[in-house]
Amino acid sequence: MVRVRRLDLPRSAAFAVRLAWRADRRSLVTLMAVQLVTALGLGAGLLLLRTVLDGGLPGGSAARTAGEPSVLVGLAVLLALRAAGGVLGSVTTARQRMLSARLDRHVISLVLGAAVRADLPRFEDPAFHDRLQRAVFASRGQPVVVITTLVAVLQALLTAAAVSGAFLAMAWWLLPFAALSAVPTLRAARAERNASYGLHHGLAESRRLRQYFERLMTGRDEAKEVRALDLGPLLHARWHAEYEREIEGTVRTQRRHMRRKIGARLVGDLLIMAVVGAVALLLGGGLVDLPTALTALTGLWLLSARIQMVGGLMGDIGDSALYLKDLRAFTEADAERPAGRPPVPRFRGLRAERITFTYPGSTRPALKDVSVTLRAGEIVALVGTNGSGKTTLAKILAGLYRPDAGALLFNDRPLADPAALRAVSAVVFQDFVRYKLSALDNIAFGRADEPADEARAAEAARKAGAHGFVSRLARGYATVLGKEFADGEDLSGGQWQRLALARAFYRDAPLVILDEPTAALDPQAEEELFRRIRSLFAGRTVLLISHRFSSVRGADRIYVLDEGSVIEQGTHDELMARGGRYAGLFLTQAAAYLDAPVS
Numbered sequence: 001m002v003r004v005r006r007l008d009l010p011r012s013a014a015f016a017v018r019l020a021w022r023a024d025r026r027s028l029v030t031l032m033a034v035q036l037v038t039a040l041g042l043g044a045g046l047l048l049l050r051t052v053l054d055g056g057l058p059g060g061s062a063a064r065t066a067g068e069p070s071v072l073v074g075l076a077v078l079l080a081l082r083a084a085g086g087v088l089g090s091v092t093t094a095r096q097r098m099l100s101a102r103l104d105r106h107v108i109s110l111v112l113g114a115a116v117r118a119d120l121p122r123f124e125d126p127a128f129h130d131r132l133q134r135a136v137f138a139s140r141g142q143p144v145v146v147i148t149t150l151v152a153v154l155q156a157l158l159t160a161a162a163v164s165g166a167f168l169a170m171a172w173w174l175l176p177f178a179a180l181s182a183v184p185t186l187r188a189a190r191a192e193r194n195a196s197y198g199l200h201h202g203l204a205e206s207r208r209l210r211q212y213f214e215r216l217m218t219g220r221d222e223a224k225e226v227r228a229l230d231l232g233p234l235l236h237a238r239w240h241a242e243y244e245r246e247i248e249g250t251v252r253t254q255r256r257h258m259r260r261k262i263g264a265r266l267v268g269d270l271l272i273m274a275v276v277g278a279v280a281l282l283l284g285g286g287l288v289d290l291p292t293a294l295t296a297l298t299g300l301w302l303l304s305a306r307i308q309m310v311g312g313l314m315g316d317i318g319d320s321a322l323y324l325k326d327l328r329a330f331t332e333a334d335a336e337r338p339a340g341r342p343p344v345p346r347f348r349g350l351r352a353e354r355i356t357f358t359y360p361g362s363t364r365p366a367l368k369d370v371s372v373t374l375r376a377g378e379i380v381a382l383v384g385t386n387g388s389g390k391t392t393l394a395k396i397l398a399g400l401y402r403p404d405a406g407a408l409l410f411n412d413r414p415l416a417d418p419a420a421l422r423a424v425s426a427v428v429f430q431d432f433v434r435y436k437l438s439a440l441d442n443i444a445f446g447r448a449d450e451p452a453d454e455a456r457a458a459e460a461a462r463k464a465g466a467h468g469f470v471s472r473l474a475r476g477y478a479t480v481l482g483k484e485f486a487d488g489e490d491l492s493g494g495q496w497q498r499l500a501l502a503r504a505f506y507r508d509a510p511l512v513i514l515d516e517p518t519a520a521l522d523p524q525a526e527e528e529l530f531r532r533i534r535s536l537f538a539g540r541t542v543l544l545i546s547h548r549f550s551s552v553r554g555a556d557r558i559y560v561l562d563e564g565s566v567i568e569q570g571t572h573d574e575l576m577a578r579g580g581r582y583a584g585l586f587l588t589q590a591a592a593y594l595d596a597p598v599s
């Protein structure tokens with residue numbers, strides 16, 4: 001069970017008001033003003049009621065008949081107040097909906113902004129995903145619930161104050177009893193919000209897992225394999241099991257809430273009943289007159305209903321306000337990196353000196369004491385077996401992770417901010433993203449800081465060998481590449497890879513990192529890309545990762561990685577002459593091409 005500090009409620013409520021103020025201050029102010037007017041109207045109505053009763057009842061001090069002017073005027077004013085209440089109610093509903101729409105957008109946008117700015121290493125941390133999941137959950141509707149509830153609480157409090165004011169003029173001694181009747185409800189509300197939050201807090205990971213199963217069962221990309229393996233029923237059953245945990249927790253806490261609330265309500269009502277009995281006794285003993293007793297009991301009923309309502313609302317607002325705590329923590333803590341791309345510095349060289357790196361949450365280092373040099377204009381290759389650390393090194397050289405030890409020297413100076421490396425590099429990842437957007441977007445996303453330029457995109461596509469098939473698409477560069485969308489089309493694996501390459505050309509960066517850039521290309525296309533790599537990337541520095549040794553033989557320098565360490569380095573000829581690991585692997589691959597029998 002998560003312990004929740006008492007201060008959380010007012011702080012979260014203040015946070016919600018700040019959010020609403022930023023999202024739609026006009027609606028917020030209107031709502032508050034309407035609540036004030038409604039409450040004042042109710043207080044005045046109560047005093048008027050007493051006047052009317054005073055004039056109309058036989059025991060009243062004024063003892064007039066119902067047809068006399070002051071009674072009629074009183075009744076007319078009461079009816080007018082009721083009509084005004086209806087109008088204000090409609091204003092409240094409309095303004096609340098407007099505020100809800102704007103507040104939802106504002107808050108979801110804050111969460112997305114913080115998520116987009118979070119550095120890559122955070123995405124390795126399950127705790128970050130839990131916080132993100134809770135913030136997303138909190139952003140959907142919760143601030144609106146808090147504001148709506150706050151408005152209702154404000155109205156209830158103001159009404160209670162106005163009714164209490166009217167009471168002061170008639171039967172002040174009833175006030176403490178009415179207040180006392182609210183205590184059990186308020187206590188139950190507090191226990192309820194702590195328990196709900198504890199449940200919600202503990203379910204974040206399970207909810208993420210459930211969403212993952214949902215994606216596997218509904219995603220187009222996953223659909224073919226899920227069907228080929230007939231995984232549907234198994235995934236569905238796992239999804240059910242995860243959901244069951246949430247249902248069980250919800251049922252357990254709701255049962256406890258229900259028992260607590262019923263108990264609190266009964267105690268509160270017993271108190272009120274005792275007061276009603278006392279008033280009856282006083283009336284019998286002639287200590288109060290009938291109009292005062294009737295008005296006081298009406299007021300007491302109104303007051304206790306409001307106080308009970310505040311108690312209930314505090315339970316609801318508590319839930320949401322505690323979720324807002326997650327939202328506040330996420331949007332404030334994860335927003336430290338400013339958005340936008342820093343200016344692109346010149347690239348004169350990059351050197352990693354004895355760097356070591358362990359992924360967050362792992363115990364084994366992925367890189368140990370690795371030193372590599374990329375000079376301007378060079379083509380440098382990384383080779384090695386699966387898991388030897390090539391991609392990890394590429395990600396560090398692209399400024400996506402910081403090494404734990406060792407140094408990165410950029411243009412011969414220690415690197416202060418990895419953002420500078422991100423600005424100078426274009427990376428084609430092994431598992432690049434296939435954006436289900438237009439072909440133009442897929443290419444022009446290479447330079448998100450500039451408006452998309454179709455002529456430049458076509459030029460980049462030509463270099464990547466993508467222009468031909470993009471031009472033949474029904475809408476050319478405007479064609480949407482996702483069958484889930486209207487008029488969408490799909491591409492082959494190799495065509496997608498060419499688009500990813502085109503994106504790198506379009507980025508026009510001085511350092512190009514290609515991680516297995518030809519894995520999906522046919523042998524002819526692959527051979528052509530590597531043959532032309534120097535002219536295609538003329539004037540740029542290229543870091544090339546490949547398992548195909550024939551493709552890296554032309555590199556200026558080749559680093560051979562094994563279990564996170566560089567075990568050999570040199571040109572192809574030097575490495576062959578040495579007769580070490582590289583030479584062995586190269587000869588094995590060459591022999592496989594020449595000798596492999598086809599059976």
Ligand SMILES: Nc1ncnc2c1ncn2[C@@H]1O[C@H](COP(=O)(O)OP(=O)(O)OP(=O)(O)O)[C@@H](O)[C@H]1O
Nearest residue numbers: 124359362366384385386387388389390391392393
């Ligand atoms: N996100 C991650 N979190 C934890 N460990 C990781 C992560 N990514 C990779 N690793 C581990 O780091 C080591 C190096 O992985 P890396 O992806 O750099 O290898 P690689 O040489 O690129 O392999 P491949 O040739 O298969 O692409 C491996 O042991 C791998 O299990």
